[in-house]
Amino acid sequence: MSRLTDRRAILLAAGTAALVATTGTVAAQAADIRGVVEFEGGTAIPEGKIEVYLDDPATGPATGDTARGQASKAQLASDGGMKAVEFSLPVDPAGQSSQQIVAQLLREDGWLLARGSAEVKAGAPAKITLYTVMY
Numbered sequence: 001m002s003r004l005t006d007r008r009a010i011l012l013a014a015g016t017a018a019l020v021a022t023t024g025t026v027a028a029q030a031a032d033i034r035g036v037v038e039f040e041g042g043t044a045i046p047e048g049k050i051e052v053y054l055d056d057p058a059t060g061p062a063t064g065d066t067a068r069g070q071a072s073k074a075q076l077a078s079d080g081g082m083k084a085v086e087f088s089l090p091v092d093p094a095g096q097s098s099q100q101i102v103a104q105l106l107r108e109d110g111w112l113l114a115r116g117s118a119e120v121k122a123g124a125p126a127k128i129t130l131y132t133v134m135y
Helices: 002-029 067-071
Strands: 031-040 046-057 072-076 083-089 100-106 112-119 126-132
Touching: 031 046, 031 100, 031 112, 046 083, 072 083, 100 126
Parallel strands: 031 126
Antiparallel strands: 031 083, 046 072, 046 100, 100 112, 112 126
């Protein structure tokens, strides 16, 4: 079973490298916000869909459904075995310095499992820790 896990990790790394190689020239032209999403305690991220988007607390919450949230949004998948997931978001040219990056882990049926956020810092990669939500 560990052989399959190693194979998945290698394929994931190869896919990420291929994606970075093909979008490298575009990324050099348009500044992107890059970062990593981790789960609390360094454990594996549970299975589900991860949505990462920019939010400006001064103008109220932006959900992934609003036009502002759609402009700079990334959707990632977690198979339940990864400890970290890398992401890249396009920078909004009209964005404010008070923006933050929000990540949400959702079940397949849309139920929120975990959420985390980090402040946007120019030139520095973002590190978002997902914390389990309490209902």
